[in-house]
Amino acid sequence: MGRQALAQSVNRRVFYGWIMVFVAGFSIFASGPGQSHTFSAFNALIAADLGITNTELAFAYSLATVGAASLLPLFGRQVERFGSRRSLMGVSLALGLACLFFGAAANFLWLVAGFGLLRFFGQGSMMLGAANLVAQWFSLKRGFAMGLMALGFAASMAIHPTLARVLIEAFGWREAWIGLGVMTWVMMLPLLFLLVEDKPEDLGLRPDNTQEPEAAGGHVPALGGATLAEALHHPSFYIVATGLFMISGLVTTLHFHQYNILASQGLEAKWATLGFWFTAISMVLAMPLVGRGFDRFRTRYMFAAALCVQATTLTAVTFVTSVPTLLAYSLAFGLNNAFSMTLFGYIFPRYFGRLNLGRIQGTGQMVAVVGASVGPVPVSYALDFWGDPVMTLRLLSLLPLAAALIAVVFLRTAPQVKGYEHLE
Template identity: 30%
Template sequence: MESPSSALQPRDGRAGWVVVFAAMIGLAMGLSPLPFYTVGMFAPELQSAFGWTFASLMGAITVQSLVVMATGPMAGFAVDRFGPRPVALVSLVLFGLTFMSLSLSNGNLWIYYAQWMLMSVVGAGTLTATWTYTVNGWFEKHRGLAIGVASTGTGITGFLVKPFAAWLIGDFGWRTAFVVIGALPIVVGVPVVALLFRERGERAAINSTAPAIVEGGATLREALHDRRFWVMTFAFLLIAFALTAPTPNLENILKTRHFALAEIGAITAGFGLSVIAGRVIGGWLLDRFWAPGCALVILAMPALGSFMLAQPQVDTSHAVLSVIALGLGAGFEFDLLAYLIARYFGRRNYGTIYGCFYTVIAFGGGLGPVVYGWAFDTMGRYDVALMAGVGCLVAGGISLLAMGRYPIWREEPAA
């Protein structure tokens, strides 16, 4: 039975969807989407200004991935220790300021990398674990859908920020564009999070003498001794590799299939929207079916997409279907991760456990594009790499079937 404080805030209610909206905005303004979706817009300007190579400029993404592998678990620990809202607010401010500092670039590539490193450290509190920690607590019946809607924040940023950055750079220059985009987490993200982002039971705990509640769950030590932790580690290493690898290589994959540049642009245009659809549809399905079984079925779609792209002849309709299938899978990945962690390990140390898995995904996701690029450099084609991706998705999906039934985590008074 829930305590009186939690009874004032039932799960799956309107208050929870307000929190989902705040989480969506916070995630949209964070470290995951803003640098990733704008670096390509700034790269030509920085190359022109300083003579840096594109490889050097794209190296900033590699720097970010490596740093996040280390800071992800630390950010998750901070969420467990201090709560998600304080971590989010501090991280949004510091992330915005460090992003704005890129406007001061003076041609020293090492300083540029150092700025990205600092941005990845202070911005780690804006990653998915912070937002899904709280969203999980507000929902039971509609938990998957809520996570999916909150996670659309990254897709919304991807859809809107590129044209916005192009307008700023074209009309005001790249230095001003860095400042304006860096201000978004502070001007937009901080007020929304401060006003609307609340843990379930927080307001009741303030207005009531009843004890605050927390949802039970495994400690990190217990999780590390649970075979399901290692099943998920193996599965998500393969899944992250196979879902991330095609994305930055997609245009070149289509080029090897003899599509013209205009055709490639039209074919890939739907990728971002399919990512958003994958988050929402995947979350809705997770609420209705056993998550590992649901994962196997959904991951079959990007596996089929990779298989179609690996064929000797690919027509336009097959290419479009493949891109949509890959986008649906990419959108589903983080929904699935957040849902599985909450169901199998609870929320007691959710942030820390999520941070550990984020490291796995960062490693697999960082390795995938490099391997696909190496395959093209050595063979001049992607078919072998794409078929390896098919195998990874199938093996990862099948592996999750070993997770078994959901354990039951009960709420208990906070210490």
């Protein structure tokens, strides 16, 4: 039975888009080697092995992430040209090789290159391809579908730091990266080859499995939307991109420095690892509610809520000095991650449509990844020179509050996109 015949057979029982959500969620999980929560388990060992400071490590990470971000618009065009299936297969192969390369890092420049490859193929391309896949298959239920997809990130946040620590203790930090690379190939390549279909139209279907736009009350838009040039001339692109820049940068800061921040406040590494588990559980519980919220409520209010939760989380981490306060912070951070991961895939098709989604999302994701690149630097500086990041984190929390106010007042849908009036 061919791949499309298998997909048609499955679709007679359950909408095949939900299979794409499963694969996309697994892809988000497999992006773990390129995510900050995985690096967090390695940072102290890498710095000690290569003889560099926290600031130098963060600079390497930032420099590499900026380079990776600059390539994401190009990857977005490749997704439009080749489809999510072939693009994600190439990314999975490359991400495994990047893990092997990173594990062999012998100096600062090699470290920068390794960070760049992991960030581009993991945190950037793998996540962009997965989000694009789900966005093509869902419209009315896109928020809920993105929320389910993002459970893969919660699983990664719970499993990858723990797995990294186990591999490090058993084999060493360099050998641990070999294991992570091989696991990426084993998990992703067969799944992508056998199951993925790029768009519902390839199987004669429509997003959400609707028959006609009128069947859903007129809310399901046809394949259409703004071009990249039109998106770049609309104020909402810059409001969304600025908000994602802040969310991406500040979430990355907390992931990247969780071990260091909590250590500066008197908690051992094992509690930082446990904190990731608490955060993952909170994220899993919050995801369905956040996803449903995006499908039901005005998007600009949900976007502003995400930014306010980000500000709350940055403040909450500065009060963590015990297990109860760690639990409270982790619950807030889980909600923070639920919002940020849903926004990542939801916001650009919502405001600019599906027509040129790869290019628009690639450009927007480039801005977000630049945010991720610079986010950890202020806290790294505070840790190295003051040994205390509390005031820095509290000052950073003011930025998303300002962005939330701007979003509520000015964020609107591009005129080329129809069918979302109930969310405007």
